[in-house]
Amino acid sequence: MIAILDYDAGNLKSVEKALDFLGEECVVTRDESVILGADRVILPGVGAFGEAMERLREYRLEETIHRVAAQGTPFLGICLGLQLLFESSEECPGAKGLGLLKGRIRRIPAGADRKVPHMGWNSLKICPGSRLFHGIEDGAYVYFVHSYYLEAAQEAVVAATTEYGAHIHAAVEAGNVFACQFHPEKSGAVGLQILKNFAAL
Numbered sequence: 001m002i003a004i005l006d007y008d009a010g011n012l013k014s015v016e017k018a019l020d021f022l023g024e025e026c027v028v029t030r031d032e033s034v035i036l037g038a039d040r041v042i043l044p045g046v047g048a049f050g051e052a053m054e055r056l057r058e059y060r061l062e063e064t065i066h067r068v069a070a071q072g073t074p075f076l077g078i079c080l081g082l083q084l085l086f087e088s089s090e091e092c093p094g095a096k097g098l099g100l101l102k103g104r105i106r107r108i109p110a111g112a113d114r115k116v117p118h119m120g121w122n123s124l125k126i127c128p129g130s131r132l133f134h135g136i137e138d139g140a141y142v143y144f145v146h147s148y149y150l151e152a153a154q155e156a157v158v159a160a161t162t163e164y165g166a167h168i169h170a171a172v173e174a175g176n177v178f179a180c181q182f183h184p185e186k187s188g189a190v191g192l193q194i195l196k197n198f199a200a201l
Contacts, residue, residue: 002026002199003038005065007055010046011183015078018185022192024199030059040199041068044185045080046145049105050092052080062098069100069177074201077179082150082172085179091148101174103152109165117147122162122182124170130159132171132178134197142170142180142187142194150181176201 004015006028019026027034035041043065045052056062068075077085086097089105097105108116121141126133133140149168152158159178160171171180178198184191 001038002040002042003035004028004042004044005035005061006030007052007059007061009044009052009055009080011044011079011185014183014185015042015044018192018195019199022196022199024195030061032060032064035061035064036067036071036073038073040074040076040201041065042076042078042198043081043084044078045084047080048091049080049083049089049097049148050095052084053095053097056084056098065098066100072176074198075177076198077177078185079146079181079183082179082181083148085172085177086150089148100177101152101157101172101179102154103150103169105148106151106166107148108146108168111165114165116165117145118164119145122164122170124160124162126160127158130171130173131201132159132173132180132194132197136190136193140190142182142184142190144170144182146181 083105152169157172157174159173162170184194
């Protein structure tokens, strides 16, 4: 069973629908016992970094997430869910993230040739050996909606990158912790394969 963390994040239903389509049993919950007993856990997210961390703490999910990561349960962050795994974000100076991984969340630089927020399809440069992208061709397109991006402190955790006014670390893998800046649940067949790969871990 896959637990989808409920902290009023916005895109919970689309993730749930994608998993239902794949035939995966899932539940949207903030119940600690259910989350800790799940086979896999997903942290989706749309919104602001600081407000999201406040909600995670309000619902007492911060410590639960750390326990999930520590016990080795496969964990997937999506979009804002990726950003929250890190220590801080330029979006909300002073706001402390989950700190499971090291790196900076930075604002996409403005430019005449691009719009911010970045909304649309971008191709991925996939790092060899990625478990999340098993069976997916390098250069595959996925759907992004974001104004901020990850600059990971360690290249070794980066599973895929893309370019949009900056060199964006679009996905990470570190032990049992996985995350995507893009939305696999909105990325067609490629996104469904990513979710299928995660469900099979």
